[in-house]
Amino acid sequence: MKATTLTLPPARARRARHEVRLLAIDRRTGAATRHGRIADLPELLEPGDALVLNDAATWPASLFGRCGDAPVELRLAARRGDTWRAVVFGDGDWRTPTEHRPPPPQLVPGDTIRVGEDLSALVLEAEGRLVTLRLDGSIHALYAYGHPVQYAHADRARRLEDVQTAYATRPYAFEMPSAGWGITPDVLHACRRREIAVLTLTHEAGLSSTGDAALDARLPFPERYEIPRATIDGLRGRRVIAVGTSVVRALEGAYARFGELVEGEHETDLVVTSRHELRVVDGLLTGLHVPGESHYELLRAFLPEPLATLAVQTAIASAAYLAHELGDAMLVTTTR
Amino acid sequence: MHSMEGRHVLIAGASQGLGRALAFAASARGANVTLVARSEARLREVAEELGDRAYTIVADVAGPSAAARIAGEASDRFGAVDVLINNASTLGAVPMPALFDTTDEVLRDVFDVNLFAPFALARAVGGGMVARGRGVIVNISSDAAVEAYEGWGAYGASKAALDHLTRIWAAEVEGSGVRFLAVDPGEMNTAMHAAALPDADPATLEAPEVVAARVLRMIEGSAGNGARLVASHWAAKEVA
Numbered sequence: 268m269k270a271t272t273l274t275l276p277p278a279r280a281r282r283a284r285h286e287v288r289l290l291a292i293d294r295r296t297g298a299a300t301r302h303g304r305i306a307d308l309p310e311l312l313e314p315g316d317a318l319v320l321n322d323a324a325t326w327p328a329s330l331f332g333r334c335g336d337a338p339v340e341l342r343l344a345a346r347r348g349d350t351w352r353a354v355v356f357g358d359g360d361w362r363t364p365t366e367h368r369p370p371p372p373q374l375v376p377g378d379t380i381r382v383g384e385d386l387s388a389l390v391l392e393a394e395g396r397l398v399t400l401r402l403d404g405s406i407h408a409l410y411a412y413g414h415p416v417q418y419a420h421a422d423r424a425r426r427l428e429d430v431q432t433a434y435a436t437r438p439y440a441f442e443m444p445s446a447g448w449g450i451t452p453d454v455l456h457a458c459r460r461r462e463i464a465v466l467t468l469t470h471e472a473g474l475s476s477t478g479d480a481a482l483d484a485r486l487p488f489p490e491r492y493e494i495p496r497a498t499i500d501g502l503r504g505r506r507v508i509a510v511g512t513s514v515v516r517a518l519e520g521a522y523a524r525f526g527e528l529v530e531g532e533h534e535t536d537l538v539v540t541s542r543h544e545l546r547v548v549d550g551l552l553t554g555l556h557v558p559g560e561s562h563y564e565l566l567r568a569f570l571p572e573p574l575a576t577l578a579v580q581t582a583i584a585s586a587a588y589l590a591h592e593l594g595d596a597m598l599v600t601t602t603r
Numbered sequence: 604m605h606s607m608e609g610r611h612v613l614i615a616g617a618s619q620g621l622g623r624a625l626a627f628a629a630s631a632r633g634a635n636v637t638l639v640a641r642s643e644a645r646l647r648e649v650a651e652e653l654g655d656r657a658y659t660i661v662a663d664v665a666g667p668s669a670a671a672r673i674a675g676e677a678s679d680r681f682g683a684v685d686v687l688i689n690n691a692s693t694l695g696a697v698p699m700p701a702l703f704d705t706t707d708e709v710l711r712d713v714f715d716v717n718l719f720a721p722f723a724l725a726r727a728v729g730g731g732m733v734a735r736g737r738g739v740i741v742n743i744s745s746d747a748a749v750e751a752y753e754g755w756g757a758y759g760a761s762k763a764a765l766d767h768l769t770r771i772w773a774a775e776v777e778g779s780g781v782r783f784l785a786v787d788p789g790e791m792n793t794a795m796h797a798a799a800l801p802d803a804d805p806a807t808l809e810a811p812e813v814v815a816a817r818v819l820r821m822i823e824g825s826a827g828n829g830a831r832l833v834a835s836h837w838a839a840k841e842v843a
Contacts, residue, residue, distance in 0.1 A: 320734060322683075324675050406679055407660060410672040427671040428727070434734035435727075436683045438675040452733035456779045459736070467734055 273557045273579050275590035277420045284433060287449025288595040290582055293602040294550070297574030299581045300602050305449035306457075308552070311598055314462035316550075317505040318455075319498065320447055321513045322467040323439035325430045327413025329361075332382035337372045339380060341388060341400070342416055344441050344474045345488060352488070353388070354477045355396045361417030361424055365478035374398055383412045396479055416442055416474065421593060439491075440472040446511030446553045449596060464505060466498040470513040475561075486561065489536040492517035499528045508550040508600060512565045515539055518547040541567035550600035555582055555590045569599045605739070605823050608633035611681040615664050615673070615724060616691025618645035620793035621743065624815035625688055630656055632819060637677040637684075639664065639691070664691045665715040670723035683735065684728040686822060689721035689765075690743045695757045697798045702756035710757045717761035722768060729772075729781065736780035739822050742769045744785045744831070755799075766831060773829030782828040786821065788814045789835030809835065 282288075284305070291301035291311050301311060312318065328343040338358045345352040357369035374380075378390040386404030393399075402409065415430040430443040433451050455465050470492040477483055494517060509515045520535025521528050528547065537543075541564065551569050556562040557579055567575045578597065582588045588595040612629040616622040617638035626636050626649060636657045640646045643661045650659045658680040662669050677684060695713040696705070725740050732738025747755040748762035766785050773783040790796060792808040817834045826832055 322731060322734060324671075324678060326675070327672075406676055410676055427668040427675070428723075431671055431727070433730035435674075436731040436734075437678045452730045452779075453775065455730075455733050456776065459779070465734055465736070 277591040280422045281593045284449045284451050291598045292578045297577035309457040309461045312463050317464040317502040318508050319466045319514050320510045321444040321470045322436040323469050324435035325440045325443045326438045328441045329414045329416045330382045332380040334380045339371050351400050364419040365476050386412050439469050444472045444511045444513045464501050466501045468494045468517050470517045472513040489534050491534050493532040496530045506549045509548045510552045512562050515548050522546045539568050540564045543568045552598050555588050610634045610685040612686040613637045613677050613684045614688045615639045618642050621811045622690040624811035628815040628819050635681040664720035670727040674727040686739045687728050688741045692717045699754040713757040713761050718764050732781045733779050738781045741784045744787045746787050785831040787833045
């Protein structure tokens with residue numbers, strides 16, 4: 268089987284958290300050690316491990332408005348104080364795959380997108396459909412008008428609560444850090460009872476798709492993260508299991524830039540691929556991804572080929588797993 | 604032992620009565636307070652007195668996606684919620700009808716505000732509390748949850764359900780560092796009490812400020828996870 272032909276069925280309806288399936292893969296062999304459920308996570312980890320979560324809540328990042336007479340959708344992609352980076356889409360709705368949406372009008376600095384009575388966006392910079400905006404309106408108005416960014420492959424529009432992990436805290440992400448979708452507070456509680464440290468950081472998981480091939484090639488954009496002091500101290504000397512690529516990016520990005528983990532808010536442009544030597548993170552809980560996706564490239568830092576291909580083949584062969592942001596999970600650790 | 608200083612206290616139903624008094628008391632103890640209520644005018648009035656350490660959200664707690672929006676907005680302003688006080692509640696129809704005269708719509712509305720909304724808010728902020736290993740969720744109850752007062756059917760049943768939700772949630776998080784508490788604040792001199800019992804003598808009722816101070820001492824103190832606290836008795840009793 269050639270790597271490029273590997274596909275998994277996308278999840279159209281979101282799995283309930285406790286229904287999320289978990290494929291456990293041994294980092295040394297790429298072989299499955301368990302076909303289970305997310306509730307098995309605590310027993311698949313070892314006492315003394317540290318499980319690191321991205322506790323970012325997901326912004327209602329999609330705003331529909333008008334620039335003059337032209338209907339546009341803004342998808343917020345990053346926040347820097349009062350200014351926001353966004354990708355502009357043309358007319359259409361969430362059911363249209365982004366690559367099939369009509370192009371938006373070319374915005375120029377000074378343009379205003381009117382979202383609602385008390386919310387508008389002033390264009391400060393524009394580079395194709397990538398813009399920098401000042402939002403004129405309150406965060407309350409953003410929550411009133413905004414919706415979560417939708418997935419065209421889903422069966423229905425997602426509500427704000429549908430795109431939050433169970434432990435979401437501060438709004439910081441633009442698409443849900445979805446690897447942790449299935450992790451309930453009860454799973455975390457069970458981890459702690461097994462002497463597994465549960466630690467958090469916050470990372471600005473950005474957009475996965477812009478509808479523009481040239482822009483998509485530049486993804487992920489530099490992203491912000493904040494690692495609390497308690498997490499830096501808490502993971503010292505432990506085997507570190509990252510929940511999601513955003514946690515890998517924050518921890519490895521911090522190490523790449525500073526040579527150690529430092530507290531406070533920073534930005535990283537690190538793109539983790541098979542060529543990256545992991546310095547902080549030992550294991551990964553992630554969604555199921557196939558070759559061609561950036562998340563799959565990151566997986567190869569944990570599972571050098573042919574092990575990553577083997578792991579995906581195992582998932583496909585069992586026919587039990589769903590891919591994409593709404594689907595199942597894979598745990599990659601060195602089995603002791 | 605659980606000081607309010609620098610903590611983020613989110614109060615649903617904060618524009619009047621006990622909620623308003625809790626906001627002032629928490630602020631006086633050094634907390635950052637997010638106040639949620641439907642009335643913008645009354646909320647603004649409270650916030651102006653409290654200054655920078657207060658943030659207001661005009662919202663109907665029973666509205667669509669209200670919990671996710673409130674939790675997000677509040678956490679953007681003051682960071683993770685350390686204490687959630689579910690104080691918003693409704694009597695339903697007033698004068699309060701006997702159960703035979705209570706419509707399905709009134710019963711649903713009362714359960715939406717008094718049970719579903721606190722449930723959704725607790726779920727929205729409680730998972731993060733478990734992840735951090737600390738936090739307090741206080742559900743404001745009533746002695747109508749325990750006693751069978753005629754005319755208090757919808758309200759009393761909703762508060763009894765909230766009490767039981769609190770107990771079971773407490774059992775499920777036991778040992779996590781998160782505490783779920785139910786508080787019966789007793790009879791207070793509030794607009795809600797006047798609407799329910801217009802003939803009551805205000806002199807026999809507690810001032811909400813006095814009750815609020817007691818409730819905060821209970822939160823700061825060692826009130827155990829799962830306790831049902833009766834403010835007027837100044838005592839914790841487990842509902843066993």
